[in-house]
Amino acid sequence: MKSWDIFCTAIDNFGDVGVSWRLARQLAHEFALDVRLFVDDPQVLELLCPEVSPSLPIQWVSGVQVIRWGAGLEVAPAAVVIETFGCRLPDTLISAMAARDPASLWINLEYLSAESWVEDCHCLPSPQVTGPQKYFYFPGFTERTGGLLREKDLLLKRQQFTQADKRHFLRKLGVDPSPGSVLVSVFTYENESIASWLEILCRDESRFHLLVPTGRISKNIQRWLGVEVLAHGEIHSCGQLTIQAIPFVRQEDYDLLLWSCDLNLVRGEDSFVRAQWAGKPFLWHIYPQEGNAHLEKLAAFLRYYLDGMGVEAAAATQRFWGDWNRQKALQESWAVWQKHWPDLERNAERWCSQLARQPGLAESLARLAQSWYKRRAEITPPF
Numbered sequence: 001m002k003s004w005d006i007f008c009t010a011i012d013n014f015g016d017v018g019v020s021w022r023l024a025r026q027l028a029h030e031f032a033l034d035v036r037l038f039v040d041d042p043q044v045l046e047l048l049c050p051e052v053s054p055s056l057p058i059q060w061v062s063g064v065q066v067i068r069w070g071a072g073l074e075v076a077p078a079a080v081v082i083e084t085f086g087c088r089l090p091d092t093l094i095s096a097m098a099a100r101d102p103a104s105l106w107i108n109l110e111y112l113s114a115e116s117w118v119e120d121c122h123c124l125p126s127p128q129v130t131g132p133q134k135y136f137y138f139p140g141f142t143e144r145t146g147g148l149l150r151e152k153d154l155l156l157k158r159q160q161f162t163q164a165d166k167r168h169f170l171r172k173l174g175v176d177p178s179p180g181s182v183l184v185s186v187f188t189y190e191n192e193s194i195a196s197w198l199e200i201l202c203r204d205e206s207r208f209h210l211l212v213p214t215g216r217i218s219k220n221i222q223r224w225l226g227v228e229v230l231a232h233g234e235i236h237s238c239g240q241l242t243i244q245a246i247p248f249v250r251q252e253d254y255d256l257l258l259w260s261c262d263l264n265l266v267r268g269e270d271s272f273v274r275a276q277w278a279g280k281p282f283l284w285h286i287y288p289q290e291g292n293a294h295l296e297k298l299a300a301f302l303r304y305y306l307d308g309m310g311v312e313a314a315a316a317t318q319r320f321w322g323d324w325n326r327q328k329a330l331q332e333s334w335a336v337w338q339k340h341w342p343d344l345e346r347n348a349e350r351w352c353s354q355l356a357r358q359p360g361l362a363e364s365l366a367r368l369a370q371s372w373y374k375r376r377a378e379i380t381p382p383f
């Protein structure tokens, strides 16, 4: 069971590829597994890992075999096959997984959600007409889920990240904040309400320095600034507020960005999880879904996250996060949220330590595969 295949389609943005790439690297590095990552759009992967050449059909990068996944791809399946986020595997592959001896363990890695039904569905078999047994696998925030991706040395590395490391990292990005600035990373979806926030930051007595990787929020900021483009390296000021466009960094460096900032605005799934491991106050722009289904997911996460926080700070967080995600004016909710800063910082560290007591996602997947193969060996005599 040393061979693992991870299949991934880039639906939109970077999250699907981001999670698959992170998982692939961790399984290869920490569990010495032979991992192949099949990805339909290696260009997205190149953004996260510039060593990837999108034109190559097969390549080795960071100990992982990266394979461009297109129509007609025929490969002998691995012992463990992970289909990420319900991407559909080709029928020929499914038949080959069933014909394999022993048949491949088939796992459907699902999206992250804090909703309570996740615990009931985690590891449930998914009935199949053909092919081997498939299992749902849910990442999550409790012991009754698959946990979150967390590299073995992640929290140690964060602890060892010094002020000098931070200065060095920021300098490489061309960032040189004035002393005492509140550094904020801004990686969110489009949001009209950012204008109201920039308005108050601009008048605030504290000095805010926003670092904005080029992306979906750029247009809203450009509109507020009254500029056509926001190119890397550009710096705009308004009162005490500085807005700086920074390049999209490789995935490992994104952690350094989060650790360097005092507040992180994150989105989707993977940056949302990394912000939690950064142990800093953050704001989650959840991926918007039809019928506002995402608001229930947001509330479900906040029920866990705010559990150890003071009542007023928790209410302020609920309001500010709610206003951001409903694209409402932010003046009042920001003013109240900001007052609870010490509580927000304490809670961020508390939550990070609480999560770190649970096994990580890669580890729990590796354990599942091990026990599944062991059970099979017990049930099926070798001759």
Ligand code: TRH
Binding pocket: 011, 012, 013, 014, 015, 016, 018, 019, 047, 048, 111, 187, 213, 247, 248, 249, 250, 251, 252, 254, 267, 268, 269, 270, 271, 272, 287
């Ligand atoms: O990009 P996202 O919005 O991705 C997703 C997808 O939209 C997906 O379809 C959806 O279902 C999911 O969200 C919920 O956000 P996410 O998940 O945070 O992924 C961003 C990735 O980009 C993450 O791996 C971190 C990485 N990143 C860098 O490597 N460098 C950077 O400079 C930045 C800003 C991000």
